[in-house]
Amino acid sequence: MVATATSIRQERLTNAYIARLAALALLLAFAATQAQAHTFQQHLTPYDPLQNPASTLNSASVATLESTTNNGATFQLFYGNGLAHNPDAEAAFNRSVQRWADVLQDPVTVKINVDMRPMDDGILGSTNTTWMHFSFSEIRNLLSSNLNETNNALENSLLPYLPTAGQFDASLPWTQATFNNMSLTQANYHALGGISGTGADASITFAEGINWDFDPRDGINPTAFDFEGAVTHEIGHALGFISEIDYVDWVAVQDRTSEAWPWPLDLFRFSPDDLQDPDFNFATTTRNLVPGGSHAFYADDIIIPMATGYYLGDHRQGSHWKDDLGLGIMDPTADYGELLSLSQNDLLALDLIGWDVIPEPSCLILLSTGLLIIPRRRQPRHPNP
Numbered sequence: 001m002v003a004t005a006t007s008i009r010q011e012r013l014t015n016a017y018i019a020r021l022a023a024l025a026l027l028l029a030f031a032a033t034q035a036q037a038h039t040f041q042q043h044l045t046p047y048d049p050l051q052n053p054a055s056t057l058n059s060a061s062v063a064t065l066e067s068t069t070n071n072g073a074t075f076q077l078f079y080g081n082g083l084a085h086n087p088d089a090e091a092a093f094n095r096s097v098q099r100w101a102d103v104l105q106d107p108v109t110v111k112i113n114v115d116m117r118p119m120d121d122g123i124l125g126s127t128n129t130t131w132m133h134f135s136f137s138e139i140r141n142l143l144s145s146n147l148n149e150t151n152n153a154l155e156n157s158l159l160p161y162l163p164t165a166g167q168f169d170a171s172l173p174w175t176q177a178t179f180n181n182m183s184l185t186q187a188n189y190h191a192l193g194g195i196s197g198t199g200a201d202a203s204i205t206f207a208e209g210i211n212w213d214f215d216p217r218d219g220i221n222p223t224a225f226d227f228e229g230a231v232t233h234e235i236g237h238a239l240g241f242i243s244e245i246d247y248v249d250w251v252a253v254q255d256r257t258s259e260a261w262p263w264p265l266d267l268f269r270f271s272p273d274d275l276q277d278p279d280f281n282f283a284t285t286t287r288n289l290v291p292g293g294s295h296a297f298y299a300d301d302i303i304i305p306m307a308t309g310y311y312l313g314d315h316r317q318g319s320h321w322k323d324d325l326g327l328g329i330m331d332p333t334a335d336y337g338e339l340l341s342l343s344q345n346d347l348l349a350l351d352l353i354g355w356d357v358i359p360e361p362s363c364l365i366l367l368s369t370g371l372l373i374i375p376r377r378r379q380p381r382h383p384n385p
C-alpha cells in the first residue's frame with residue numbers, strides 16, 4: 001500500500017518545528033546509584049535540522065544485518081568515525097540491531113547512523129529520529145489494514161476499530177477541535193508499506209568515556225551501564241515508540257499552545273479511569289495527551305502503564321513505559337548494572353503500531369497477561385465496525 005506525503009507545512013522552520021525535532025531526541029535517563037538518593041539525568045540534546053539532518057547518512061563504512069530466520073527487516077548501520085577504534089561498541093551495535101531483526105518480519109530496510117564521541121558532562125548520548133507527518137486518515141487507514149498476520153487475534157480485535165478522523169479525540173492542556181494530522185517515524189511508515197522517505201531513520205550517538213558494559217552476555221558490570229540494551233532502547237524509538245505527549249508537555253510548560261499531531265502509539269494511550277468506564281469505546285473514548293495523572297497503553301485485555309511527561313508529569317518522557325516496573329526495554333531509566341531486555345510488552349506495542357512481530361502475537365498475549373497491572377472491566381469494548 002502506498003501513501004503520499006502531505007506537503008510540509010510552512011511552519012517547518014519555525015521554532016515550534018525545531019522544538020518538535022528536539023523532542024525526538026529521546027534517551028534513557030540513567031540512575032546514578034552511587035549516590036544515596038537516586039539522581040536522574042535527562043538527556044535531551046537540542047537538534048538543529050539545518051545543521052545536522054538525521055536523514056544524512058554517515059559516509060563511513062556500512063554494515064548490513066539481515067535476519068536469517070525469515071524474510072524480515074534488514075538493518076543497515078552506518079558507522080561514524082568515532083567507532084573506528086571501538087570494536088566492542090561496534091559489536092554491541094551489531095548485536096542490538098540483530099535483536100530487532102530477529103523479531104521484525106516486515107520487508108523494510110532500517111538505516112541507522114551510529115557513532116561515539118565525547119559529549120558534554122552529564123550527557124550519555126542522544127538519538128535523533130527521522131519522522132514524517134501525514135493526514136490522520138492516511139495513517140489510520142494504513143494501520144487499520146495492517147492485518148498481515150492471519151492468526152493475530154489482537155490485531156484483528158483492535159486495528160479495524162481504530163478511530164476515524166471524525167471519531168478521534170484526545171485530551172490536551174488546551175483545546176483542539178480536530179486532529180487533521182498524524183506523525184510517525186520514517187521506519188514506522190515504511191513498515192506500514194509507505195515508500196516515500198529516504199536516508200537515515202535515526203542517528204544514535206553515545207558518549208565516549210562513560211563506563212559502558214559493551215557485552216551483556218556475561219551480565220552487566222555493577223559499575224557500568226548496559227550499552228547494547230541502551231542501543232536497543234533507542235532503536236525502539238526509531239521504530240515508532242514515540243508519543244506526542246512529550247511535545248505537548250514541552251509546549252504546555254511554557255504556557256503556550258500548539259497543534260498536536262498524534263503518533264500511532266497515541267491511538268492506544270488512555271487514562272486508566274476511562275478504560276474502566278463501562279462506556280469505554282475503543283473508537284470514540286478520548287485519548288489522553290495531558291501530561292501528569294495516569295496513562296496506560298491499551299491492548300484489549302492487556303493494559304500497560306506509561307510514563308506521563310518530563311516537565312508536568314512523573315518526570316519521565318511520556319514516550320516510555322512507566323518507570324521501574326520492569327515493563328520492557330522502553331522503560332525510561334537504566335541503573336548501573338541493570339540488564340535491559342526486550343519484553344513482550346515492547347513487541348506488543350510495535351505490533352499494534354504497524355510492525356509484524358515474531359513470535360506470533362497469540363504467544364504474545366499469553367506471555368503478556370502476567371504483566372497486567374491495572375484491572376479493568378471487560379465490556380463493552382468496541383463499537384460495531
Ligand SMILES: [Zn+2]
Nearest residue numbers: 026027028332
Ligand atoms: Zn527513551
